[in-house]
Amino acid sequence: MQPPAVPDLAHTHARPVHWLATATAMAAVVAAAGLLQPGPATATTAAPGGEPAVARPAPDASSADYPLKCGGAPVKIAQRASGDLDGDGNPETVAVVHCEAGSGTPPHALYVLTHAKTGPHVRVVATLVEPSRQQNVAELAVRDGAVTATLLGYSSPEVPSCCPDEREDVSWRWKGGSFVRAARSDAQRV
Template sequence: MQTSAVTDLAHTHAHPVHWLATATAMAGVVALAGLLQPDPAGATAAPAPRPAPDAATAHYPLDCGGAPSKIAQRATGDLDGDGNPETVAVVHCEAGSGTPPSGIYVLTHGKGDGKGSGTPAARVVATLVEPSQQKNVTTFAVRDGAVRATLLGYSSPDVPSCCPDQREQVSWRWRGGTFVRTAQSQARAV
């Protein structure tokens, strides 16, 4: 007759309190493991894009002879593909009468404070239309990474400033570190 080497030990018999203690301990281990999970490799949250620069905080290269400048139109969009919007502003000198020529300026965030607001002041990084070109801007938009505008101008100095006689639709797109201008249609008489 063979005898078994296993003895009958009292602590090998499970009682309900043992099962309850084991279940509680396992639940604690699972919960702790869930809290201590490592971050997924390469899954970092992208930083939120900055808000568009505030056109009112920029200093424009206009000579208004002591008169204030006026932001006639503004639009925002990501023009250089960096994920942050730029602001494009159509600005002219505030005249008592007549139609002063406009400038079109591309703005980005500058350093320093924008009029005490805690946000960086906008700075001009590109001039698309100089006021010295004697153009007025009618339609204006930023779409699909491009600035689009309709420019009114003059065929000669003899044309009265009230009545531009040329119209041109143009766009600018950021390419190779500069804004490239494209005429969408040939200049034509108004």
């Protein structure tokens, strides 16, 4: 009998011990990859003097003192959204706030919050909607450096406060040191 043209390749036949060794090696590689992760990314901006400054988290809306007169009733934060509105690399928070009334639909105020220059304090830096306007904010968002909102209002004092009959889509953008309001569409009846 002639010897085979290819030598005996007994070591190419996988046995359970080979599969176990392969699985163990793969598990070790996956575990090592999980342990060797890069650190978290941090955004920085240049501080005065050229030193990098670490970006702060968005201001906490529940820690601000709002200029809202509620006659002893508590202040309620109905909505909030955050984003960098002035391009400094640090996010601001926009908060929809109203007095917590036992019933009815109290008017909303819309405030922009930022961190105080020093310390952990949060301060109101702009009022976008005064409660005296008797409007409610139905939708709020911060996108691409702009605040957008849907304002619901009343065409006359005879309209019940439960049922606003006007709707206005507006936006505000930081320009020249203040927030500039723009209508996204004409005011319309609801």
